[in-house]
Amino acid sequence: xxxxxxxxxxxxxxxxxxxxxxxxxxxxxxxxSEIVLKECGAxxxxxxxxxxxxxxxxxxxxxxxxxxxxxASLDAxxxxxxxxxxxxxxADSGWWGGKFMRGVKDNMTPLRITQTPHWxxxxxxxxSAQALAAAxxxxxxxxxxxxxxxxxxxxx
Amino acid sequence: MNNLNKTxxxxxxxxxxxxxxxxxxxxxxxxxxxxxxxxxxxGMEASAERGKILFESNIGDGKxxxxxxxxxxGATALKTGMTRAGKVIEPMAVSKNPERFIDLKxxxxxxxxxxxxxxxxxxTPQEKADFLTYMKSK
Numbered sequence: 001x002x003x004x005x006x007x008x009x010x011x012x013x014x015x016x017x018x019x020x021x022x023x024x025x026x027x028x029x030x031x032x033s034e035i036v037l038k039e040c041g042a043x044x045x046x047x048x049x050x051x052x053x054x055x056x057x058x059x060x061x062x063x064x065x066x067x068x069x070x071x072a073s074l075d076a077x078x079x080x081x082x083x084x085x086x087x088x089x090x091a092d093s094g095w096w097g098g099k100f101m102r103g104v105k106d107n108m109t110p111l112r113i114t115q116t117p118h119w120x121x122x123x124x125x126x127x128s129a130q131a132l133a134a135a136x137x138x139x140x141x142x143x144x145x146x147x148x149x150x151x152x153x154x155x156x
Numbered sequence: 157m158n159n160l161n162k163t164x165x166x167x168x169x170x171x172x173x174x175x176x177x178x179x180x181x182x183x184x185x186x187x188x189x190x191x192x193x194x195x196x197x198x199g200m201e202a203s204a205e206r207g208k209i210l211f212e213s214n215i216g217d218g219k220x221x222x223x224x225x226x227x228x229x230g231a232t233a234l235k236t237g238m239t240r241a242g243k244v245i246e247p248m249a250v251s252k253n254p255e256r257f258i259d260l261k262x263x264x265x266x267x268x269x270x271x272x273x274x275x276x277x278x279x280t281p282q283e284k285a286d287f288l289t290y291m292k293s294k
Contacts, residue, residue, distance in 0.1 A: 044241035069221040070240070071269040140242035 028151035049089035057086035197281035207290025218276040249294035
């Protein structure tokens, strides 16, 4: 009995904790790690880890010396700290897969958020060639979502 | 002003400006120490002219998307640049951005990455000294 009450409490707490990222409108927990903000936010915004599965982050972190055509390599210690944060908050780290797990098959390891089925579905027919040219790249989320750094993509 | 007044004036001005000037002075000396380190390693004087050439040349020995330092940094030392993902990069010239080149760890990390991306190899101590000397003169 006692045991059951406790686990019920725990489930409720976990439900509350995971709800915003799982069911809410398109808001994501902003990146809270200083080291990730600094190292992964130098060339583009620091993307929210909830947008790719663990296996994708692991691959990205293993291939930093050839990162989308650039050298983004880090020392081993920094790399380890970043990888731990990304893994802990990845799209598939919760009870349910986050929105960005939708349509990602077990054998898929997307290396780009902009190539996940969820991203493609949300942007299909939504972005004009003009808006894309102004942003320069699909990966430049901030150009079209001014509060993207805060994890807020709900622009209405 | 008599001498006493002068002293008081200078003392007051020093206290008022202290916060600002100390941080600029310490930034400058941190940068100078970094440059000196590379000059020592190179065993040769630095040349701002060679630094300018390194910065502005189309080298293209590294990764195909990044033939030159100016691919990302502005077309000149004084200009703002942009990463390939569309993020703004503040100018490299120290006159435009006094916070440039004051953290050896940061400087070394970006030299390692960017030289590999552009030249396909690490920059030599001489190239680093030249580059920083040029940016300091700008």
